[in-house]
Amino acid sequence: MNSVQEKFKKIKRNQIVVILEIIIFDIIMLIAIFTEVSSPIESMSIATIIIVAIIACVVTIGVVIFTIINWRCPNCNKYLGRSIASKFCKNCGANLV
Numbered sequence: 001m002n003s004v005q006e007k008f009k010k011i012k013r014n015q016i017v018v019i020l021e022i023i024i025f026d027i028i029m030l031i032a033i034f035t036e037v038s039s040p041i042e043s044m045s046i047a048t049i050i051i052v053a054i055i056a057c058v059v060t061i062g063v064v065i066f067t068i069i070n071w072r073c074p075n076c077n078k079y080l081g082r083s084i085a086s087k088f089c090k091n092c093g094a095n096l097v
């Protein structure tokens with residue numbers, strides 16, 4: 001195993017962790033929204049919905065920025081594209097797995 005593949009292993013692991021985190025975050029947000037919706041009308045506040053929406057936007061932007069920085073070829077530093085299952089770099093052809 002060479003260093004490009006070792007570096008890619010770390011990059012892929014970080015990317016998977018972030019994806020899992022956003023999935024868990026989404027589930028928590030959905031539970032929060034449904035709890036809010038199913039509770040009596042007077043306790044349902046627009047402020048809560050706005051706060052949830054802002055947090056969701058910030059987290060999404062954070063994940064996008066992280067992905068742009070993290071999801072790069074360890075050999076040529078080009079963005080690897082949308083597939084998490086990339087086996088080689090489309091730019092330099094380096095084997096990633």
Ligand SMILES: [Zn+2]
Binds near residue numbers: 075089
């Ligand atoms: Zn490359």
